[in-house]
Amino acid sequence: MPASADSLPLDSLRFDNRFVRELPGDPEPDNFRRQVYAACYSKVTPSRVKNPRLVAYAADLAEELGIAEEVCRSDDFCQVFAGNRLADGMEPFAMGYGGHQFGHWAGQLGDGRAINLGEVICPDGSRQTLQLKGAGLTPYSRSADGLAVLRSSIREFLCSEAMHHLGVPTTRALSVVLTGETVVRDMFYDGNPQLEPGAIVCRVAPSFVRFGNFQLFTARDDLESLKALVDYTIRNDFPELGEPCTAVYLQWFAEVCRKTADMVVHWQRVGFVHGVMNTDNMSILGLTIDYGPYGWLENYDPDWTPNTTDAQGRRYRYGNQPKIAYWNLVQLANALYPLVKRAEGLQQALQSFTDTFDRQWQATLAAKLGLSAFDADAGDEALTHRVLKLLQNAETDMTLFFRQLADVDIAGSADEQANAEFIELLQRNSYETLSEAVVEMAERWFGDYRKRLLSDGLPQSERREIMNRVNPKYVLRNYLAQQAIDLAEQGDFSLVWELLDLLRAPYAEQPERDRFAAKRPDWAKERAGCSMLSCSS
Numbered sequence: 001m002p003a004s005a006d007s008l009p010l011d012s013l014r015f016d017n018r019f020v021r022e023l024p025g026d027p028e029p030d031n032f033r034r035q036v037y038a039a040c041y042s043k044v045t046p047s048r049v050k051n052p053r054l055v056a057y058a059a060d061l062a063e064e065l066g067i068a069e070e071v072c073r074s075d076d077f078c079q080v081f082a083g084n085r086l087a088d089g090m091e092p093f094a095m096g097y098g099g100h101q102f103g104h105w106a107g108q109l110g111d112g113r114a115i116n117l118g119e120v121i122c123p124d125g126s127r128q129t130l131q132l133k134g135a136g137l138t139p140y141s142r143s144a145d146g147l148a149v150l151r152s153s154i155r156e157f158l159c160s161e162a163m164h165h166l167g168v169p170t171t172r173a174l175s176v177v178l179t180g181e182t183v184v185r186d187m188f189y190d191g192n193p194q195l196e197p198g199a200i201v202c203r204v205a206p207s208f209v210r211f212g213n214f215q216l217f218t219a220r221d222d223l224e225s226l227k228a229l230v231d232y233t234i235r236n237d238f239p240e241l242g243e244p245c246t247a248v249y250l251q252w253f254a255e256v257c258r259k260t261a262d263m264v265v266h267w268q269r270v271g272f273v274h275g276v277m278n279t280d281n282m283s284i285l286g287l288t289i290d291y292g293p294y295g296w297l298e299n300y301d302p303d304w305t306p307n308t309t310d311a312q313g314r315r316y317r318y319g320n321q322p323k324i325a326y327w328n329l330v331q332l333a334n335a336l337y338p339l340v341k342r343a344e345g346l347q348q349a350l351q352s353f354t355d356t357f358d359r360q361w362q363a364t365l366a367a368k369l370g371l372s373a374f375d376a377d378a379g380d381e382a383l384t385h386r387v388l389k390l391l392q393n394a395e396t397d398m399t400l401f402f403r404q405l406a407d408v409d410i411a412g413s414a415d416e417q418a419n420a421e422f423i424e425l426l427q428r429n430s431y432e433t434l435s436e437a438v439v440e441m442a443e444r445w446f447g448d449y450r451k452r453l454l455s456d457g458l459p460q461s462e463r464r465e466i467m468n469r470v471n472p473k474y475v476l477r478n479y480l481a482q483q484a485i486d487l488a489e490q491g492d493f494s495l496v497w498e499l500l501d502l503l504r505a506p507y508a509e510q511p512e513r514d515r516f517a518a519k520r521p522d523w524a525k526e527r528a529g530c531s532m533l534s535c536s537s
């Protein structure tokens, strides 16, 4: 429908809400907490908030959606993305899903504080669903309040956009608004509840369906709804696979396995630790979803997890992410089994996770080291394994190390000079003084690396280019996000904007912003929010 002359600008967005139109919905119109059966969603309106105030928006994403920059600055934008006004064509709803949390089946979870507004048809013809996070109670809110706080909303907003520009598959974030209301949170669950500013993020993705959406139906023996959602997902999100049938179900599952593997390879590449890889936080499109207690590796440590809630078992530590992704896919396979009834086919599809992950991770490591390709015969398995061990033992900053390694002149300098340059690089980027044993280990590795590069024969400039395409200079360091939050809580959003802008070009040299590519300062080592996060958000 064309917008009339006096309608507000967001009313001219085009919505086509297939999810609510084509899938079974909850017939109960009232919004109260309950178990919802035989439905993919419940219609629910975002809560009104007192005094919405814009914190930041992603102008490039707005443009992709067909929202002009001046509209982003309008009061209407703030009202709509705070949930106070529905633009024409929006039909808000919350989705039902279940999930395995920390390895245990948790039953119905669902969008307890996320509310989908509708599916926009973008100017380029693609579709994106808009979703508010923190917009109030839904039938799936269980015992919680449906809200979100400013610190977690800024973390979600900045990291979604940073990951997108790093080339990591992810949901995106259009805006953060303050609600003008306060929210009570006990950040470390230690009996110290505080009042915090409430906020709402608008997330954007082609679909927000998770593994848990399918799992919930199977857990309830509701094969009809399971089939409806699987067929819907294949038709709308994987149309290239053709009309749904048993063979297509298997191809689809294999594709989900490949997409998930691809996502995790990217996480490992950039040093991202998700923190809560429950099956309700796994997107069916292989997008990173739910930026909660995530973190970025500083010193390379495969055992590190930012999530204090997971400190005991460290289930979701960096080095375990590929295994957990696989475990989650096995749960999805179990959920699909009643529909597919081919255990062997599902097994084979699962193998495509391992194959894709192994192949892509090897290629990624080769590129991170500036090799033209991963060559097992040239000893690359050991070479890549050893460099990671070295970084772990030396407690070296992963991002800085790989980025600066591209600048070591391999062919142009004598052995000793290159060697000294390398040890200096390692020390400069390590959080501890290198021991003699580590220096020795480093010299041995570097000698072999240098030989490998010389036989590979790529010119230095080409090698540097390969490396700088996969080794970012800037990531959303844990302490940088926290500094932006500290200022924002004082009403100063400038660092949110600056980081957003910085992270739009994470692979480019931005010399005037070198301070954002610095090692974690000492004050941030034990500071809450910088290295320790809980699920409280």
Ligand SMILES: Nc1ncnc2c1ncn2[C@@H]1O[C@H](COP(=O)(O)OP(=O)(O)OP(=O)(O)O)[C@@H](O)[C@H]1O
Binding pocket: 109, 110, 111, 112, 113, 114, 133, 140, 141, 142, 144, 145, 146, 147, 148, 276, 278, 280, 281, 289, 290, 291, 292, 535, 537
């Ligand atoms: N403050 C809250 N109010 C209502 N429900 C909540 C709240 N926090 C979390 N939940 C719900 O608890 C479950 C698990 O929470 P989890 O921390 O994985 O998700 P989340 O951060 O709310 O959101 P998402 O996965 O949508 O990014 C989900 O069903 C979620 O909606």
Ligand SMILES: [Mg+2]
Binding pocket: 280, 281, 290
């Ligand atoms: Mg979640």
